[in-house]
Amino acid sequence: MTKWVYSFSAERAEGHGEMKSLLGGKGANLHEMASLHLPVPPGFTITTEVCTYFYANGKTYPPDLAAQVNEAVAEVERQTGRGFGDAGNPLLLSVRSGARASMPGMMDTVLNLGLNDASVESLAKSSGDERFAYDSYRRFIQMYSNVVLDVDSHNFEDILEEYKNSKGHTLDTDLTAADWRSVIVEYKAKVAEAIGKPFPQDPRDQLWGAIGAVFSSWMNQRANTYRRLNSIPAEWGTAVNVQAMVFGNMGETSATGVAFTRNPSTGANDLYGEFLVNAQGEDVVAGIRTPQNITEAARKAAGSDRPSLETLMPEVFKQFAATTKLLEKHYRDMQDLEFTVERGKLWMLQTRNGKRTARAALRVAVEMANDGMITREEAITRVEPSALDQLLHPTLDPKAKPAPIATGLPASPGAASGEIVFSADEAAALRQAGRKSILVRVETSPEDIHGMHAAEGVVTTRGGMTSHAAVVARGMGKPCVSGAGAIRIDYAAQTMTASGITLKKGDILTIDGGAGQVMQGAVPMVKPEMTGDFLTLMGWADAIRRMKVRANAETATDARVARSFGAEGIGLCRTEHMFFEGERIVAVREMILADTEQGRRAALAKLLPMQRKDFAELFEIMTGLPVTIRLLDPPLHEFLPQTDEEIDEVAKAMGVSADKLRARSAELHEVNPMLGFRGVRLAIRYPEIAEMQARAIFEGAVEAGRKTGAPVTAEIMVPLVLGRPELDSVKAIIVAMAETVARETGVTVPYHVGTMIELPRAALRAGDIAKSAEFFSFGTNDLTQTTLGVSRDDAASFLGIYTVKGLLPSDPFVTIDAEGVGELVKIASERGRATRPDIKLGICGEHGGDPASITFCESVHLDYVSCSPFRIPIARLAAAQAALGRKAYSTA
Incomplete structure (x- = not known):
C-alpha cells in the first residue's frame, strides 16, 4: 500500500527535512522541526504524489487515502485531547499548501476549519472569550467560502463595512461577540444565496473541501504565472499540510x-x-x-x-x-x-x-563562510547571479520613489533621470553640452546607437525584452524600459503623453529599468557600491570557475568598465558599432555607396586612422589580455542614409549628385537584411574593407605594444561564414596584411584567425572549418534566429504565448535553446576539437551573460563566455556555480 500521509508532532515525525520532493518545503520543514522537539502543533502532510494522482485522475483521490487521513486525524486528536467534529470539545484544523519550492501567497489556505454553529459555542465556553470564538467563526466562513466555495471575499468585506458603519465602529476590534454573531448571520445568508445551499456544517465535509481546494490551487492562474516566472515545473505538485489550530487571537497574552x-x-x-x-x-x-x-x-x-x-x-x-x-x-x-x-x-x-536582497545574500553568505557555518563553495551557491544586477547599477531611493505615470518591461536594470529627447541626435547634442537626457522613442534602430550611448536611459513604446533597445541598452549598461504601450509619442509636437499627463521635450523624466517604470520629474538615486563582501565572494568564485569571462566591448569606456568588473579580455569587438558617430558615419556611407573600388578605397583611407586609434586604445586598456575583433558585419541598410539631409551630406562629401546617390541607395536596399549582404560576404565582395581593418588591427597592436611594453596578441574573427572556402579567402588577406605591417614597422604581431559560428551550416561543417580556424566564437543571437527561423526584433508578439503554453521552456533569446541551438553548439564543438584539439571555443551572444546558458556552456566545456560589461560579475559567479554543479554531477 502506498503511503500517502505522514504524521508529525513534538513526540515523533514520520518525515524529515530532506523529503521536500514528497512532502513539499513547508511539510518537510515541519517534520524536521518536530524531530528537533520544537513546539510544533501536531498534524500531518498529504504528499505531492496525491496532487499528481489528483490531476491525472479527474480530480479524484487514491482509494486508500481517506483511511490514512482518518488515521492521521485520530493521531492529532490523541495529541491534543480534542475530537474532530466533537461539538463539545472541538479540534480545529488549519489546511495549508506546501510546494517543493516556496511560492508565497500563490496557493490557498484555510484556518479554523471544524467550526460550525454548535462547536463555536463550545469554543466560546472553553476559551472563556465569546468574542474570540465568534470572530474565529466569521473568519472561517469568509476564508472557506472564498477558497472552497468560490464566493468572492469582497461580498463579506462589504457586509462587514456596512455593519460597522451602521454601528458607528471604525475597527474590527470595536465589535463585540454579539456584533460578530449578527455578522455571521449575514455571512451565511450570502453563502446560501451564492451557492444555493447552506454553509457546510459537517467538519469532515469541510476538511475534504479544503484539501481539494488546496490541490486545485496548484493550477490557479497566479500559481501558474509564478511557476513560469520562476521556472518551477508544474509536475512537481503541492503537498497539503493539516495541523491543529493554535490561536494568537485569545487575548493580550496571545x-x-x-x-x-x-x-x-x-x-x-x-x-x-x-x-x-x-x-x-x-x-x-x-x-x-x-x-x-x-x-x-x-x-x-x-x-x-x-x-x-x-x-x-x-x-x-x-x-x-x-x-x-x-x-x-x-x-x-x-x-x-x-x-x-x-x-x-x-x-x-x-x-x-x-x-x-542581493546585498543581504552576499553578506550572509560571506559571514557564514567566514564563521565556519558553511564552506566557501556553499557560499558561492547561496547568491543568485542575476540578483547581482541590483548592485551594479544606480537604483531609485525607495524613500522618495513617486508613483509611475507609465509601466513597461524591465528591459535593462538601473535608474536614470534626464531631459526628454525624441531623437538620437538630440541626445548626442545634450551630452556634448554637458546635460543628461532620456531618449524616448516608439522603437529604436541601429542608427540610434549614438543617441543611446549619449542618453542616460531609454524608453520605447514598442518591443519586448529582446528588442533592439533592450539588447543594446543591456550591453551598454543603460537602464531601459521597453514596450511602455500606454505612452503616446507625438514626434511632430515633440511631446509624450501618459496617464493624462503631457510632457514636452526638455521636461525631466526618471526611469527605473529594473521595475519597468517611468516617472515624471527627477527622483533621488542610490549609487551602487562594490562592497567588501562582493569582492570577497567574487574572489572565491574566480578560484573555482573553469571558464574565462570576457566582455563584448568596442569603446574605451566599455573596455574600462569591463576590466573594472573583472573581465579577462574582450570576446567580441563589433567594429560596425564604432562607425555610427560624427564624420565616421559619413565616411562609412561613402564606402558603401561608392560604385568603384577607387571610391571605396578613398573612403576607407579616412576610416583607417580612426580604426587604428580605436584598436590601439582597446589593446592598451586590455594589456596582457586577449582582444577578439570581429571584421565588419552590418546589414548594409543600417548605414544607408535615410533622410534627404543625410543623402545631401554624403553626396557633398563624395562630390556626386544627390539623385545618383539616392539611386545607388535604392540598389542596395534589402528585403531581409539579417540574411543579406553582410559578414564575410562584404569581405569577399569588397576585399579592400578587410584589408583596411586588418591593417588597422596590426598597426594598432604595434602602437599599443610600444606604449605598454607588453606584446599584443590579436584575435581576428571572420563573421557569418558558411564554410572553410570563405574563411580561407579572407584569412589570406589577413595573413598578407600581417606580413606587410611587419615589414613596414619591423614588429611582428602574434595573431590568431578564427570565425563566428552563427549559421547551422557552419556548425555542421565545423570539422572542416577548424582546419583554418584557430578559434570558434558562437554567435548565438544569429544562430538562434537562423536555427529557429525567428526574428529577434519581431518575436515579442508570440514568444510569450509559446512560453506560457510550454511550447518552449523559456525565451530562446534570453536562455539558450539547449535542444536545438545547443545541439548545434555541441556538434560544432566536437567536430572542431576532432580536427584541432587545441581549438579555443567561446560564446559571445546575449546568452553569454545568462546564468542558465552559462551552465549549458560549462556542460559542453567551452573555454570562455563573453557578455556585456555590466554582466561580467554575473557571468563570473554563474561560471563558478556551473563548475560546482558539473563537479557534483561527475562525483555522483
Missing part, C-alpha cells in the same frame, strides 16, 4: 508574527521581525494593523513607542530567540519563520530559507 534570523535587506546578523498581539496570521500579512517590533533594539531604532515582544513577553521572547538560533545553525542558512503565541505558549508554524 500573539502571532513573522521573523527572519537576519535582516533580509542588509544581511545584518540581527533578529528581524514583527508581531501583533491578539491576532491571527493573516492579520500580519494583510497589514490591517500596524505591527510591533520583536526586539527592543529594533523598536528603539524605529522610534516606536509600542512595546516589543522582548519586553511584553520576555519568557516567550527568550524561548523564541533560542529557537531561531537553533534553526539557523541546523539549516545553515538564514531562516524565515512564522510563530504564534497562545496564552503565553510559543508555537512554531513554519521555517524556510529566507528570501533576501
Whole structure:
C-alpha cells in the first residue's frame, strides 16, 4: 500500500527535512522541526504524489487515502485531547499548501476549519472569550467560502463595512461577540444565496473541501504565472499540510508574527521581525494593523513607542530567540519563520530559507563562510547571479520613489533621470553640452546607437525584452524600459503623453529599468557600491570557475568598465558599432555607396586612422589580455542614409549628385537584411574593407605594444561564414596584411584567425572549418534566429504565448535553446576539437551573460563566455556555480 500521509508532532515525525520532493518545503520543514522537539502543533502532510494522482485522475483521490487521513486525524486528536467534529470539545484544523519550492501567497489556505454553529459555542465556553470564538467563526466562513466555495471575499468585506458603519465602529476590534454573531448571520445568508445551499456544517465535509481546494490551487492562474516566472515545473505538485489550530487571537497574552534570523535587506546578523498581539496570521500579512517590533533594539531604532515582544513577553521572547538560533545553525542558512503565541505558549508554524536582497545574500553568505557555518563553495551557491544586477547599477531611493505615470518591461536594470529627447541626435547634442537626457522613442534602430550611448536611459513604446533597445541598452549598461504601450509619442509636437499627463521635450523624466517604470520629474538615486563582501565572494568564485569571462566591448569606456568588473579580455569587438558617430558615419556611407573600388578605397583611407586609434586604445586598456575583433558585419541598410539631409551630406562629401546617390541607395536596399549582404560576404565582395581593418588591427597592436611594453596578441574573427572556402579567402588577406605591417614597422604581431559560428551550416561543417580556424566564437543571437527561423526584433508578439503554453521552456533569446541551438553548439564543438584539439571555443551572444546558458556552456566545456560589461560579475559567479554543479554531477 502506498503511503500517502505522514504524521508529525513534538513526540515523533514520520518525515524529515530532506523529503521536500514528497512532502513539499513547508511539510518537510515541519517534520524536521518536530524531530528537533520544537513546539510544533501536531498534524500531518498529504504528499505531492496525491496532487499528481489528483490531476491525472479527474480530480479524484487514491482509494486508500481517506483511511490514512482518518488515521492521521485520530493521531492529532490523541495529541491534543480534542475530537474532530466533537461539538463539545472541538479540534480545529488549519489546511495549508506546501510546494517543493516556496511560492508565497500563490496557493490557498484555510484556518479554523471544524467550526460550525454548535462547536463555536463550545469554543466560546472553553476559551472563556465569546468574542474570540465568534470572530474565529466569521473568519472561517469568509476564508472557506472564498477558497472552497468560490464566493468572492469582497461580498463579506462589504457586509462587514456596512455593519460597522451602521454601528458607528471604525475597527474590527470595536465589535463585540454579539456584533460578530449578527455578522455571521449575514455571512451565511450570502453563502446560501451564492451557492444555493447552506454553509457546510459537517467538519469532515469541510476538511475534504479544503484539501481539494488546496490541490486545485496548484493550477490557479497566479500559481501558474509564478511557476513560469520562476521556472518551477508544474509536475512537481503541492503537498497539503493539516495541523491543529493554535490561536494568537485569545487575548493580550496571545500573539502571532513573522521573523527572519537576519535582516533580509542588509544581511545584518540581527533578529528581524514583527508581531501583533491578539491576532491571527493573516492579520500580519494583510497589514490591517500596524505591527510591533520583536526586539527592543529594533523598536528603539524605529522610534516606536509600542512595546516589543522582548519586553511584553520576555519568557516567550527568550524561548523564541533560542529557537531561531537553533534553526539557523541546523539549516545553515538564514531562516524565515512564522510563530504564534497562545496564552503565553510559543508555537512554531513554519521555517524556510529566507528570501533576501542581493546585498543581504552576499553578506550572509560571506559571514557564514567566514564563521565556519558553511564552506566557501556553499557560499558561492547561496547568491543568485542575476540578483547581482541590483548592485551594479544606480537604483531609485525607495524613500522618495513617486508613483509611475507609465509601466513597461524591465528591459535593462538601473535608474536614470534626464531631459526628454525624441531623437538620437538630440541626445548626442545634450551630452556634448554637458546635460543628461532620456531618449524616448516608439522603437529604436541601429542608427540610434549614438543617441543611446549619449542618453542616460531609454524608453520605447514598442518591443519586448529582446528588442533592439533592450539588447543594446543591456550591453551598454543603460537602464531601459521597453514596450511602455500606454505612452503616446507625438514626434511632430515633440511631446509624450501618459496617464493624462503631457510632457514636452526638455521636461525631466526618471526611469527605473529594473521595475519597468517611468516617472515624471527627477527622483533621488542610490549609487551602487562594490562592497567588501562582493569582492570577497567574487574572489572565491574566480578560484573555482573553469571558464574565462570576457566582455563584448568596442569603446574605451566599455573596455574600462569591463576590466573594472573583472573581465579577462574582450570576446567580441563589433567594429560596425564604432562607425555610427560624427564624420565616421559619413565616411562609412561613402564606402558603401561608392560604385568603384577607387571610391571605396578613398573612403576607407579616412576610416583607417580612426580604426587604428580605436584598436590601439582597446589593446592598451586590455594589456596582457586577449582582444577578439570581429571584421565588419552590418546589414548594409543600417548605414544607408535615410533622410534627404543625410543623402545631401554624403553626396557633398563624395562630390556626386544627390539623385545618383539616392539611386545607388535604392540598389542596395534589402528585403531581409539579417540574411543579406553582410559578414564575410562584404569581405569577399569588397576585399579592400578587410584589408583596411586588418591593417588597422596590426598597426594598432604595434602602437599599443610600444606604449605598454607588453606584446599584443590579436584575435581576428571572420563573421557569418558558411564554410572553410570563405574563411580561407579572407584569412589570406589577413595573413598578407600581417606580413606587410611587419615589414613596414619591423614588429611582428602574434595573431590568431578564427570565425563566428552563427549559421547551422557552419556548425555542421565545423570539422572542416577548424582546419583554418584557430578559434570558434558562437554567435548565438544569429544562430538562434537562423536555427529557429525567428526574428529577434519581431518575436515579442508570440514568444510569450509559446512560453506560457510550454511550447518552449523559456525565451530562446534570453536562455539558450539547449535542444536545438545547443545541439548545434555541441556538434560544432566536437567536430572542431576532432580536427584541432587545441581549438579555443567561446560564446559571445546575449546568452553569454545568462546564468542558465552559462551552465549549458560549462556542460559542453567551452573555454570562455563573453557578455556585456555590466554582466561580467554575473557571468563570473554563474561560471563558478556551473563548475560546482558539473563537479557534483561527475562525483555522483
